[in-house]
Amino acid sequence: MRKRADDLLNRLSLDERIAMLHQFAPAVERLGIGAFRTGQEALHGVAWMGPATVFPQAVGLGATWNPELLRRIGEAVSTEVRAMRSRDPRVGLNVWAPTVNLLRDPRWGRNEEGYAEDPALTASLAAAYTRGLRGDHPVYWRTAPVLKHWLAHNNETDRDTTSSSVPPRVLHEYDFAAFRGPVEAGAVAGVMPAYNLVNGRPNHVSPYLREDLRRWTERQLVVCSDAGAPSNLADSERYFDTHEEATAAALRAGVDSFTDHDQDSSVITARVRGALERGLIDVADIDTAVRRLLTMRFALGEFDPELDPYAGTGPESFDTPAHRQLAREAAEQAVVLLKNDGLLPLGAAAGDRDGAAPGGGTGPGSGGATAVPGDTAAGAGGAADRVAVVGPLADVCKLDWYSGSFLRRSTLREALVERLGAGRVVYADGDDRVRLRCASGGWVSVPETAEVSAAADEGSLNPAHAEGRTDLPPVTAGGDPAELALTDWGGGVLTLRAPDGRCLSVAADGFLRASADRPGGWVVQETFALEPAPGSGGAEQALRHLGTGRYVTVTAEGLRAAAEDASGAERFAVEVTERGEDAVARAAAGAGTVIVAAGNDPFVNGRETEDRDTVALPGQQDRLWRAAHAANPRTVLVVSSSYPYAVGDAHAALPAVLWTAHGGQAAGTALTRVLFGDVSPAGRLPQTWYASDADLPDLLDYDIIGSRRTYLYFDGTPLYPFGHGLSYSHFRYEDLVVERDGEELTASLTVTNTGAVPADEVVQLYARAVEPRVPRPHRQLVAHERRRLEPGVPERFAFTVPLAALGHWDVAHGRHTTDPGRYELQAGASSADIRLTAALTVDGPPPQPRPVLGSGLEAACFDSSAGAVLVDRSRVRGDAVAPADGTVPARLVYRDCDFGGAGTGTGAGRITLHAAREEPGTAVVELALADGTPLGEAEVECTGSRYSYRLVSVTPADAPRGVQELHVTLRGPVRLARLDFGPGGEPREPSPAAGGS
Incomplete structure (x- = not known):
């Protein structure tokens, strides 16, 4: 296909090639090439193109912890893409899904779009979904998935101008890991850069696209820009002076398809021509991007309709019974039982008639409370047989920005009426x-x-x-x-x-x-x-x-x-x-059991372009569950939401609490089947639920290690931990055995369903370094499996874990390493419910100190910091360090620095700083050892540009020797790129990476 793409590329004129760089590429009629557009949203169903099967939100799919389920959903979604395209050519085959941004902070407005806060779980689910979207043919792809949004994107507040300061360890261990897994799995066609900047540089000119992403696979990945982002480079971000410079830089960095100015391609094509005329790019840069795009189109079978196995997909493959069943299965698997004191499952105690549809029904309504005529009403029993379903989410199915339209739907109220009969369901929406x-x-x-x-x-x-x-x-x-x-x-x-x-x-x-x-x-x-x-x-x-x-x-x-x-x-x-709470109290008092349906509307208070400022449940909804519980102690809280809430009071007071993301077209049916025990809940939380806003650091703090964020590093007690979820059954964990074979570990254990009902269990395997030399996670997910277990039948679970999963990114040497020492593999039902632990020891040479005397020290490779941010060393590549606030000193710590000269008279007699200062005036860089011994300080005058670095030397009164911990303090606006250490003499010139661009 690459040869064919090259052949076709050579047949295109320069203008035709340039035209293909825009999202809406026109047809080339003389060669029989049709029009093509990148970008068909398919996050949890085909979006924006009318009615389609609507699956649960992505965060709900994350709660299933079931890669095989996501593979099947991806297969169904891509089949519907093909089926819809057969009748509407606007439907595209280059699908922009899934979103693999990590759910680092639950206040992110787009929390609904991600799978999990954990990179391993996210990568596993994303790889499965892309396999389904791609299809299983060895040559041709059903659709071509593009991962969103590269990189470190987890805030909507000023998203096109904020910079995520991501230290090297966080970058490699956390943010890269979510993308690398699915890319290496081989079913990813490309990525979409995010709007934000990373370490001061816009993602659309990120050197990581070339230096990291494209090294993870031999496939020619396509990079599609986010909408309007190419213009942002010169407009809101002001990173470049002209749009021609910005377009050229994005193209050279690896952006292949420009999503800008909607369907008007003339603006982008004019910028590309302008960049070419100014010598900012050459034809080879254009050809590289077009070649990638053509290769993707060949893989989609566009030029081989007679060979494409998916070309015959027609309307009969759309909204099939199998897709409807799959939507219900997904919604059921996504339900997480957070607390249960025995109230659930409801069963006969709530008037269950074994699922028999009684006929009739109330349908959607908007009144306050739907009263039931007395106990003698046809088909109705006493109050104890009734279920009150109340709250703003009781009789709605919510769509979000990336949903398709409903072909069919099931609200919680409708599903309860179908199961119990209209006479046994009392309803109040809880609105004032x-x-x-x-x-x-x-x-x-x-x-x-x-x-x-x-x-x-x-x-x-x-x-x-x-x-x-x-x-x-x-x-x-x-x-x-x-x-x-x-x-x-x-x-x-x-x-x-x-x-x-x-x-x-x-x-x-x-x-x-x-x-x-x-x-x-x-x-x-x-x-x-x-x-x-x-x-x-x-x-x-x-x-x-x-x-x-x-x-x-x-x-x-x-x-x-x-x-x-x-x-x-x-x-x-x-x-x-x-008052809504009065109607809810009245409904609750007239029923045997109350279900309070709370949560969010995906278009209100937290969505794309808008972060939340609190994790608290809305005050009106808080009053509703309290009123219901006061009137009826048999109250269940069902939270249907795109993100976590702090519901500690409800957890303390109520006998049962459940959560599900907005569950798509089968949401109501799925919830009802779980509530009544047709399905034992087995969803697990894909992110930590915190007890209050006080548990969360600043939204824009991306250093999860330094800010002690996510289950990996959080030192407090969460309301509900990562991986939490209860069942209607019980499970016994036994006999964890860990064996090593070269660079792989095998962990196996036996799990038995000791309850009375068949149920899924999600076995979670975590790794932990016992005495780490650097900050490591409390424990980190390395494997998991969801499996249905019959009562009383022991089953063996086996996991293969690469030894490297125990390791970390070594900032001192710029590589991944697994330190020798003691580790544990822990098996459990959540990150806080560890049932079995097995110890192992990794042998090997001890970690070596930083060879700073010969190799110098990259400023960005600190071990810890306070008050510092990473910034762009140049417009092209590299990082430097600067104070986050020029009025507050930034402090950097570099551990285990080998200054040489131990036991001799030599050592680091001269320290040379590579520093830049754009502002007039002077900044000061102070150097000291951990014991407080000062090494000296240097004044950095204005260098004229943030990218113009000068060499400033410090000569310590007593040259540091041996292995020491170096402390660096930056006072005032200054960028520090590098430190070199030598016995004395003249400092060398800055490396090319430190220069301006």
């Missing part, structure tokens, strides 16, 4: 019911209309992308007062639903209409905030529309988001007709 009286006169009124939203029509695209409707009458300030359902999603962010169940939304003309099925869109137009009106003392409120930032006013045509500030806003008196 409010009316708004206008100070200018009249009540807010919603005109009645027979129209329904067109967003869910069979042929439409994802309703999350739909524009606001203007064909419905606006909300007015006259007529009968509308009772609105107010949902408070936390932080004062509200949605308001009209009596017909539709959300108030604002279209391009600014008018409020009851026109949306749900919040959605790149800019959500369905969220509001109530704020005290100026001068009212809190008696009246101004209504701010969060999508536009404008305040609502009253006009003759209707309510409109038009005022720039609160002084021009309409003043509303808010009349609460019923």
Whole structure:
């Protein structure tokens, strides 16, 4: 295929080659080449192209801990991609999935898109999903998966301008590891760089693309830019002066496909031509990128339709019974039982009729509480036989930005009605019911209309992308007062639903209409905030529309988001007709068991472009479970969310707590089957659930070792640990045996289901260094397996673990190493529930100190730091170190530095610093040994540029000798790239890597 790609490349004109660098590559009719676009979202189903099978969110798939399940889901998704393409050529075969960014911080707005906080689990699941997306043919690919988002991307706050400071150990042991696993597994077609910078350099010009990523495989990986990121290089990031320089740098760094200016390719192609004319790139740079793109297209069978085994995939392969069953299986496997004091499974105690569908049903509703007519109602028993399902997630299936539209769906309420019958299900959504009286006169009124939203029509695209409707009458300030359902999603962010169940939304003309099925869109137009009106003392409120930032006013045509500030806003008196917790308490009191369905809306308070500022459960939802529990102690909390919450009070008070990510089209059915014991829950947490915000360091601190972040390093007590999840059965772990064969370890153990029901168990194997010389994880996942176990039948689990998995990145020598010493392999049911431990000893020569006297010292390779960040040594490659805040000293520690001269009169008689300072004035670099012995200090004057390094020497009064710990303090804005040590004489010139670009 590479030869064929070269042959085709040589037949293309230069203009035709340049045109292929844009996401939307035009057809080349003279050669019979069709149009092609990179980028079809397929994170948990085919997205953005209309109805498709919707699987659980990626973080929910992570909770399954089941690579084989993800392989099958990838196969189903890619089959639907092919099937949809057969009827719609807009559907692309280059799929942008999965997201392998590690869930380092649960406040990340895109937490729903990742698999886990652990690199080994993430790599395992991503490799499996890409194998499914790729297909199993030895030559042709069903789809071509691209991993997102390279690299160290875990914040939305200022995501295009913030820099992730990633020390070498974190880079190699953590962030690289999540990508390297699936790339080496062989089913990855490419990667997408992230918007952020890493160590001061934008990911779209990252040297790691060339120096690391492309060395992990012999395949010609395609690098697709994120949308608009090429322009960011010269615009928001101001990393380059011109777009031609930026485009050239990205192309040279390895970006092959430019996703910019939507379908208008003229801007990018003009920049490429401009860069070529200025000599910033040459034709070979263009050819390299086009060759990679053509090779991918050949692998997709584009030029061999008669040989492509997937070319005949048609509509019959879409929304198949097998895909529906798989969606339900995935949703069931994703459910995590966090706590259970014996209330679950519900079974006959909650009126279960063995799953028999009773006929009839309530369907989706929007009222407060659905009352059941008395105990003599047809099909109804007493209150003890009823189940109350309450809360804002009780009767909804949520989509997210990367979902397709629902072909079918199952809410928790619908599934309970199907199982128990309408007479045995009591419902309350938990929303406050409010009316708004206008100070200018009249009540807010919603005109009645027979129209329904067109967003869910069979042929439409994802309703999350739909524009606001203007064909419905606006909300007015006259007529009968509308009772609105107010949902408070936390932080004062509200949605308001009209009596017909539709959300108030604002279209391009600014008018409020009851026109949306749900919040959605790149800019959500369905969220509001109530704020005290100026001068009212809190008696009246101004209504701010969060999508536009404008305040609502009253006009003759209707309510409109038009005022720039609160002084021009309409003043509303808010009349609460019923509190949501009162409706929930009433429903709970009339039932034998209560299920409180809490969680988030994926478009509100945490999503792409928006991080969360707290892990606390929204106050309204906190009140709901408390009201339910006060009325009925048999209360279960079901959290359906894209991320963890701190629910410590609920854990302490309630008999049962479950979590699931938004479970896709089968969410309600899956939850119901778990609640009633048809399925024993076996989901495991893919990330730590912290007890409070106080457990979390700054969102932008990417040094997981220094900040003691994730289960690997967290020193506190989490609410729920990584890997946690309970079962309706019990398991006995026995006989852990570890054997070594060369560079591989084999760990085997026996696990027996000692309970009464068949159930899945997830056996987790961790490694731990007993007496490490450098900070190491408390324990680190090295293997796992999910397996169904029958009661009373012992089964043997065996894991093969490379010896290197015990090691770490040695910053002193720039390589991966496994230190000699004592280690443990630990088998358990979670990172905090270790059942068996086996010890082993690794022999070998002792670690060698840093040979600084002959090799010098790269400043970025410190062992620990305080107040420092890594920055770009040049625009092209290399790292330097600088104070995070120029007014606060940065301190660096380098352990085990061999200065030579032990027992002699020699040693490091001269220390030479490679330093740069852009600002006028002087910075100071201080050098000392660990015992406080000063080695001297150097003043660094302005060098004219952050990339212009000068050599500054320090001559210690007493040359350090032997193996010592070096401390370096940076005072003032300065970049330190390197230190050289010698017996004296003139310092050598800076290495080329230290120069400017």
